[in-house]
Amino acid sequence: xxxxxxxxxxxxxxxxxxxxxxxxxxxxxxxxxxxxxxxxxxxxxxxxxxxxxxxxxxxxxxxxxxxxxxxxxxxxxxxxxxxxxxxxxxxxxxxxxxxxxxxxxxxxxxxxxxxxxxxxxxxxxxxxxxxxxxxxxxxxxxxxxxxxxxxxxxxxxxxxxxxxxxxxxxxxxxxxxxxxxxxxxxxxxxxxxxxxxxxxxxxxxxxxxxxxxxxxxxxxxxxxxxxxxxxxxxxxxxxxxxxxxxxxxxxxxxxxxxxxxxxxxxxxxxxxxxxxxxxxxxxxxxxxxxxxxxxxxxxxxxxxxxxxxxxxxxxxxxxxxxxxxxxxxxxxxxxxxxxxxxxxxxxxxxxxxxxxxxxxxxxxxxxxxxxxxxxxxxxxxxxxxxxxxxxxxxxxxxxxxxxxxxxxx
Numbered sequence: 001x002x003x004x005x006x007x008x009x010x011x012x013x014x015x016x017x018x019x020x021x022x023x024x025x026x027x028x029x030x031x032x033x034x035x036x037x038x039x040x041x042x043x044x045x046x047x048x049x050x051x052x053x054x055x056x057x058x059x060x061x062x063x064x065x066x067x068x069x070x071x072x073x074x075x076x077x078x079x080x081x082x083x084x085x086x087x088x089x090x091x092x093x094x095x096x097x098x099x100x101x102x103x104x105x106x107x108x109x110x111x112x113x114x115x116x117x118x119x120x121x122x123x124x125x126x127x128x129x130x131x132x133x134x135x136x137x138x139x140x141x142x143x144x145x146x147x148x149x150x151x152x153x154x155x156x157x158x159x160x161x162x163x164x165x166x167x168x169x170x171x172x173x174x175x176x177x178x179x180x181x182x183x184x185x186x187x188x189x190x191x192x193x194x195x196x197x198x199x200x201x202x203x204x205x206x207x208x209x210x211x212x213x214x215x216x217x218x219x220x221x222x223x224x225x226x227x228x229x230x231x232x233x234x235x236x237x238x239x240x241x242x243x244x245x246x247x248x249x250x251x252x253x254x255x256x257x258x259x260x261x262x263x264x265x266x267x268x269x270x271x272x273x274x275x276x277x278x279x280x281x282x283x284x285x286x287x288x289x290x291x292x293x294x295x296x297x298x299x300x301x302x303x304x305x306x307x308x309x310x311x312x313x314x315x316x317x318x319x320x321x322x323x324x325x326x327x328x329x330x331x332x333x334x335x336x337x338x339x340x341x342x343x344x345x346x347x348x349x350x351x352x353x354x355x356x357x358x359x360x361x362x363x364x365x366x367x368x369x370x371x372x373x374x375x376x377x378x379x380x381x382x383x384x385x386x387x388x389x390x391x392x393x394x395x396x397x398x399x400x401x402x403x404x405x406x407x408x409x
Contacts (some may be wrong), residue, residue, distance in 0.1 A: 016150065025396050033299060033358055041358075044363050044364065046363060048383065049187070051250050052250060054387075057301070062291040062298075063292050063297060067314050068288070075286060076289055078289060079283065080107075082283070082284065083108065084288075086258070087108060088293075092257045092296070093296045097228065098232030101261075106258055108292060109258060109278075110255040111252075112244045113139055113257075114248065114255075114284065115258065116215070118274050119266070120140070120143045120213075121145060121277055122277060124149040124178050127148065128178045129178065130144055130152065130330070131169065132144075133181065135381075136151070137187050137273055146386070152172050156191070161333075162189040162339070163332060164193070167359065172202055173204070177210060178212045179211045180201065180213070182214050185218040186230060187217075188339055188366075188381040190332020190333055190335050190336075193238045195233070199233060205238065210238070211239070211267070214229070214239050214242065216242060216243050217247050218334050220300075221303075221335050221336070222333065223249050223310065223332075228336065236264050238262060238266050240259060243257060244257025246258070251291065256289060256292055257284075276395070310336050313391055314335075314336065314384045315331065316334065317329065317391055318340075320395035321340045325403065326343045336383060338382050350367040350368045350369050350371065350375050351370075354367040356401075357405075359395050361401050365380045365381060366380060368381070371395070
């Protein structure tokens with residue numbers, strides 16, 4: 001009789017090596033907050049940009065559209081590319097904003113995140129390179145790690161409003177470069193790029209035959225009004241644009257977004273590949289697709305109120321933290337994040353600062369190295385969605401903690 005090993009004595013199940021390369025700091029950092037809570041500390045979660053968690057309400061007509069879809073029986077699988085009415089609404093929106101495209105070049109996705117995943121998997125393979133800004137949104141580097149492709153960071157300059165360093169970007173292009181990621185308006189910095197910078201990015205992509213992945217999910221949240229689509233500057237450029245109803249329409253949990261593959265025939269093979277990959281995941285959530293049409297064809301008056309609220313909140317954070325000795329913060333121009341910097345003592349890292357901050361104060365931010373910044377430079381991201389009064393109090397606590405931290409070092 002063969003004796004089988006017990007479950008406790010059997011060797012551990014092997015994990016794929018690529019998982020070790022996968023990191024998503026925005027959520028990974030939560031374990032430190034849970035440890036602080038276990039010690040009785042009240043944690044203020046300023047790591048995830050979820051407006052609903054801070055009391056902002058999803059517009060009623062989006063909720064009504066989703067409820068109606070459910071009541072009308074749209075609870076089964078949808079076309080993998082998305083329902084026709086939603087794709088037509090996105091096409092009309094993009095045409096109105098200067099980037100004409102047909103509905104058959106649009107996919108409805110599970111948020112912007114799934115669109116990014118589909119595009120990177122269609123464009124990049126093992127050993128390929130993709131240009132991403134530093135700091136960057138960490139989903140890009142996480143997906144590239146799972147593919148086996150390499151993120152190559154191009155600098156953005158905090159002393160110039162976090163604008164891309166085009167000369168540095170140009171120097172990084174190699175024969176292996178497959179795509180250029182442009183996040184504008186930017187997460188995590190809140191930057192908005194001027195037209196000259198945007199045209200420079202288009203020129204670099206054109207001269208090297210690169211596809212631009214234009215992350216434009218915060219496009220309606222520019223404090224001076226909606227930011228033009230990058231593709232409106234050159235509708236024939238090889239651009240794949242991403243957006244969703246998560247941010248500007250206050251419905252992040254619905255996972256309803258879209259990707260728009262530019263009209264140029266140069267992207268036809270990419271579009272075919274993306275649709276093939278999309279078939280494998282069946283479809284994005286069905287009833288929520290009806291909210292895309294409601295969002296893009298309905299009342300948007302909530303956005304003006306939301307933009308004003310964000311401008312006030314990010315302004316409070318930027319001013320308050322810039323007044324703290326040893327800290328500085330560029331004023332954001334869009335979205336609901338700020339990227340302050342603390343002048344760290346030699347040998348200290350941004351992650352050490354953030355971990356000690358949450359242990360001592362219960363304030364959870366995300367270290368800059370989680371967005372691809374050098375850990376010794378002391379950057380961190382703070383979500384600016386709490387009330388103005390609470391943000392003022394939080395900034396005061398951060399300032400007091402920073403003073404003690406730097407003095408003790």
